[in-house]
Amino acid sequence: MHHRDTWVEIDLDRISDNVSMIKRHSGFDHLFAVVKANAYGHGDVEVARAALAAGADMLSVAFLDEALFLRRAIKAAPILVMGAIRPCDLAVAAEHDIHVTAHDLQWIESVLNYQGKAVNVHLKIDTGMHRLGMTDADSVQHACAMLDTNPALLRTGIFTHFATADGETRQGYEAQLAKVTELTSKIDLADFKLVHLSNSAALLRFGRQSVANAGRLGISMYGLPPSHAFALPFELKQAFSLHSRIVQVKELQAGDAVSYGATFMADKPMRIGILPIGYADGWLRYHQGRQVEINGKRYSLVGRICMDQCMVQIDERVHLGDRVDLINDSLSVEDAARDLNTIGYEIVCSISDRVPRVYKQGGVVVSARNDRFRPVA
Ligand SMILES: *Cc1c(COP(=O)(O)O)cnc(C)c1O
Numbered sequence: 001m002h003h004r005d006t007w008v009e010i011d012l013d014r015i016s017d018n019v020s021m022i023k024r025h026s027g028f029d030h031l032f033a034v035v036k037a038n039a040y041g042h043g044d045v046e047v048a049r050a051a052l053a054a055g056a057d058m059l060s061v062a063f064l065d066e067a068l069f070l071r072r073a074i075k076a077a078p079i080l081v082m083g084a085i086r087p088c089d090l091a092v093a094a095e096h097d098i099h100v101t102a103h104d105l106q107w108i109e110s111v112l113n114y115q116g117k118a119v120n121v122h123l124k125i126d127t128g129m130h131r132l133g134m135t136d137a138d139s140v141q142h143a144c145a146m147l148d149t150n151p152a153l154l155r156t157g158i159f160t161h162f163a164t165a166d167g168e169t170r171q172g173y174e175a176q177l178a179k180v181t182e183l184t185s186k187i188d189l190a191d192f193k194l195v196h197l198s199n200s201a202a203l204l205r206f207g208r209q210s211v212a213n214a215g216r217l218g219i220s221m222y223g224l225p226p227s228h229a230f231a232l233p234f235e236l237k238q239a240f241s242l243h244s245r246i247v248q249v250k251e252l253q254a255g256d257a258v259s260y261g262a263t264f265m266a267d268k269p270m271r272i273g274i275l276p277i278g279y280a281d282g283w284l285r286y287h288q289g290r291q292v293e294i295n296g297k298r299y300s301l302v303g304r305i306c307m308d309q310c311m312v313q314i315d316e317r318v319h320l321g322d323r324v325d326l327i328n329d330s331l332s333v334e335d336a337a338r339d340l341n342t343i344g345y346e347i348v349c350s351i352s353d354r355v356p357r358v359y360k361q362g363g364v365v366v367s368a369r370n371d372r373f374r375p376v377a
Pocket of ligand 1: 034217226
């Protein structure tokens with residue numbers, strides 16, 4: 001499967017546990033598992049299967065190509081593309097039963113004389129994020145009227161996205177909810193099978209809205225907190241860990257420098273280990289100086305992170321071939337995000353397709369896949 005001493009491990013049981021806990025907590029009838037960006041770096045097909053088995057009943061992604069890749073493995077579940085798809089690609093989406101997003105009147109006009117297999121359309125309304133979506137009640141009403149002139153365009157869903165559900169106060173969330181009411185005042189929400197507003201933060205923090213019957217579950221399904229601004233209603237379980245192995249042990253003398261730019265110099269005789277992971281794997285140069293764990297003990301990365309390798313200062317307890325944890329339960333995704341002044345989302349999405357993903361379920365490895373070697377249609 002792969003031939004490399006660096007790998008990501010995904011604990012699928014933890015994803016299942018997160019999904020079922022959140023579903024119970026949210027009270028929604030329907031739940032999209034958001035598996036865009038290769039399931040936030042976790043592996044889209046495997047995560048999708050685990051999430052569907054645990055209580056999610058639909059999938060969503062950002063782009064049509066992601067949806068088409070998933071569709072080859074997952075035949076039954078609805079898949080929604082939340083981003084803008086090109087009008088010329090509507091037939092491809094319909095052919096593979098992919099739900100699409102209608103985000104403005106111009107887009108609807110450009111697909112209005114579409115004739116072909118019926119396609120499920122979700123209206124996107126912009127209630128304050130100022131990203132994709134329609135911004136006034138007349139446009140929303142007009143959009144519905146236009147869609148209703150073409151029986152091949154099924155008016156299936158309506159949704160919005162919260163900009164500050166993860167923020168310090170609930171003010172922004174409340175304002176966006178009020179805007180949902182305003183933007184839908186000239187249509188009947190009961191005409192839509194699916195009304196979905198919430199992301200992870202809104203799901204965990206505010207629960208079900210009376211007008212909604214579904215939510216979109218992203219980061220929290222992976223066991224990562226959407227924010228530190230509010231307390232989680234229960235503990236999430238991080239599914240992602242990153243590992244490597246020592247492939248060479250080297251003795252340094254005082255004055256020996258390590259890696260490009262000689263930014264680290266041994267001040268006494270010491271040992272370092274070489275790790276086969278670098279910034280091309282998404283283990284960014286910013287990680288210079290971070291700690292890793294070997295046999296339960298912490299050690300520091302020294303010198304610049306290279307494209308394919310980096311170095312760790314070790315002691316006599318560490319040997320060739322020892323496993324190195326770069327991210328695990330105690331060196332969490334959140335810790336790495338805090339240290340790099342970013343968010344957990346960015347840490348897991350950054351680990352590139354060059355790193356094989358290994359899946360565990362019931363404590364045993366169930367499959368391993370390197371996304372670089374995805375089959376091409
Ligand atoms: C990514 C995304 C989500 C998931 O958000 P999380 O914060 O990861 O739960 C939901 N809806 C839309 C439109 C998105 O783009």
